[in-house]
Amino acid sequence: MASQDPVPTPAEPALPAVPLQFVASPRHTEALDRLTAQARADLERINVPPPAWVLPAESSTPESPVLDVLVAGAGMCGQTAAFALRREGVTDVRVIDRAARGEEGPWGTYARMLTLRSPKHIGGPELGVPSLSFRAWYEAQHGEGAVLSGLGAPGWQALHKIGRVDWRDYLLWVRDTVGLPVENGVALNSVSHSDDGQLLHITLEHADGRRETVRARQLVLALGRDGSGAPRWPDFPSLRRDDPLAAARVFHSADPIDFQGWEGCRIGVLGAGASAFDNAACALEAGAANVTLFARRAHLPQVNKSKAASNHGFLRGFEGLDDARKWRVYTYIFDEQVPPPWETVRRCDAHDAFELRLGTPWVDVAPDEDGVTVTLPNGGMERFDAVIFGTGFDVDLLDRPEIAAYTAQIDTWAHHVSATEAERHPEPARFPYLGAGFEMRSADAAHPQAAALARMRLFNWGATMSHGALAGDIPGLAIGAARLAQGIARDLFVEDADRHWDRLQAHDEPELIATRWYVPPASDA
Structure with a gap:
């Protein structure tokens, strides 16, 4: 029997190139002096x-x-x-x-x-x-x-x-x-x-x-x-913020972090927002052996609803809404959540050492002298050298x-x-x-x-x-x-309305003194 050629699988569409991005541009002091x-x-x-x-x-x-x-x-x-x-x-x-x-x-x-x-x-x-x-x-x-x-x-x-x-x-x-x-x-x-x-x-x-x-x-x-408020730290049974073992291995994305010391390490990141991806990218760029980002959602948020709330009509008019409408708008925006910028996601995806695990919340975080054990649903466990909470800020x-x-x-x-x-x-x-x-x-x-x-x-x-x-x-x-x-x-x-009234009455700067129609105050007549 003649063999049949395998049916080709459709190729994934090519992704657009990521535009040039940089943290800082060179300074032109003389040009800035002129603009000043x-x-x-x-x-x-x-x-x-x-x-x-x-x-x-x-x-x-x-x-x-x-x-x-x-x-x-x-x-x-x-x-x-x-x-x-x-x-x-x-x-x-x-x-x-x-x-x-x-x-x-x-x-x-x-x-x-x-x-x-x-x-x-x-x-x-x-x-x-x-x-x-x-x-x-x-x-x-x-x-x-x-x-x-x-x-x-x-x-x-x-x-x-x-x-x-x-x-x-x-x-x-x-x-x-x-x-x-x-x-x-x-x-x-x-x-x-x-x-x-x-x-x-x-x-x-x-x-x-x-x-x-x-x-x-x-x-x-x-x-x-x-x-x-404060940085949002998730509650886990085995984690205390004042635990000295956590101080060197468990971080919030708002903490000072020495990424350069993580070369060759395994890093776990919790969160699906921009700060989670930013911190994962920094660890990858510092040479981490593996960075795994976990999110409880089955897929990343896709639409930034807050963009629709950034026109001048909304920004000027929102304060004038009744309480029910205000509550409806922002509980909806918060529930929908903000997707990470696509450029930031691609910054992580550019590294083979990056892994994204959706639909995988953390059940427990337990630091020890050698690392951090993260417990996953159904009893699964992952071992990391350090973990980062990209969980934002509470109000x-x-x-x-x-x-x-x-x-x-x-x-x-x-x-x-x-x-x-x-x-x-x-x-x-x-x-x-x-x-x-x-x-x-x-x-x-x-x-x-x-x-x-x-x-x-x-x-x-x-x-x-x-x-x-x-x-x-x-x-x-x-x-x-x-x-x-x-x-x-x-x-x-x-x-100070009454004091401004007194100031108003005391104001006596003559406007017509340079004309022939000037009339001196009665006290000077």
């Missing part, structure tokens, strides 16, 4: 900052001054919030950050992606000033075309996405260009308030251990992605020691949905229920802490259920910062 001068001239042309108008607090003295606003956190959100306040003429602002310069936020620390997730055309930190935009910053150094610049980086048209360290350096440039002073090495320690709730008493801790108490009328909590204000005195009174979304819905969606239920200017609220409006809570503005991921993604995701940043600054300006003005 242009941006400062542009700010002057639009009268930024405008004249300061806020009246000093009545209890402020040279010996015991009162700040108008303290901004805690000088990352992307805190910096942009402070710039927005300056644009509103609120200038008695102090900005602090516990980290050293350049280490504010994730960009130079635990973020391990090559590029930002967002498209390169996003704006935000420039607050609408073209010469302060990332595009202006990049084009000044590398040109606007599709060819390589003299420094070896692609021009703007050829740029795929923004390099992570480029974004960090751009933020620092914006800060310096607009003249925004930041006190690095200063951490927010605790908050209390005056007897009438009209002033916040804020304890700061300096890097040298010195403590300082300042008084402020408003506090902006721009404490980063974990500033409304639970009970985890924030800085405002521990107030957490029991902070209003949350659990109080605004049914008990069934709160049980069904426990994390959204823990999000703080914020006012129109990002101010926190007391669950009991008559409680003595209510007035003080209204002076604390939460400007980070914890604002999402109330305002949408305006304080953490770049596309909504400018809208969020402007809303925050305008809310603070409004409240400062209303609080």
Whole structure:
């Protein structure tokens, strides 16, 4: 019998090439100096900052001054919030950050992606000033075309996405260009308030251990992605976070990790999001013998629903929705989850040592002196030299020691949905229920802490259920910062309304003194 040729199997479609990605481009100092001068001239042309108008607090003295606003956190959100306040003429602002310069936020620390997730055309930190935009910053150094610049980086048209360290350096440039002073090495320690709730008493801790108490009328909590909670550590029967055996072998993706020490090691990663893939890629690029990424889902999320929630109508209008619609929108987005960027997945797939195991949750994690044993469903076990939790951040204000005195009174979304819905969606239920200017609220409006809570503005991921993604995701940043600054300006003005009335009556600058129609005040007649 004549043999038959085997039936050919259909070839998998060829995948598109991954565009050029890089963490940082070369710097062109002289070009940036020229752009700095242009941006400062542009700010002057639009009268930024405008004249300061806020009246000093009545209890402020040279010996015991009162700040108008303290901004805690000088990352992307805190910096942009402070710039927005300056644009509103609120200038008695102090900005602090516990980290050293350049280490504010994730960009130079635990973020391990090559590029930002967002498209390169996003704006935000420039607050609408073209010469302060990332595009202006990049084009000044590398040109606007599709060819390589003299420094070896692609021009703007050829740029795929923004390099992570480029974004960090751009933020620092914006800060310096607009003249925004930041006190690095200063951490927010605790908050209390005056007897009438009209002033916040804020304890700061300096890097040298010195403590300082300042008084402020408003506090902006721009404490980063974990500033409304903490890194999410899964609970496992055999794992204790304070176990010394876990300290060197069990990590969260937000931890400092020495990937270079993992050459030849077997690494397990838990999670299906971007940070899980980023950390897996770093381990692979450091020469790990094998990296296995586990996800409980049967397939990776495929559609980023939050993209549909990033247009200006949504970003501006979401805060005006009723509670039921807000709850419906973000519980849906959270349930759908965000897929990892395709470039990041391909970054891992480029290594033969990478394995993705879908539909495989972890049942237990047990570190010992030689490694980590991961127990899988049905009794299976895997052995690793180290494991990483790429499980993101939880939102639970009970985890924030800085405002521990107030957490029991902070209003949350659990109080605004049914008990069934709160049980069904426990994390959204823990999000703080914020006012129109990002101010926190007391669950009991008559409680003595209510007035003080209204002076604390939460400007980070914890604002999402109330305002949408305006304080953490770049596309909504400018809208969020402007809303925050305008809310603070409004409240400062209303609080001093009678004093502004006195100022209005006392205003006596004559307009017609240079004409023949000038009439002197009656007292001078």
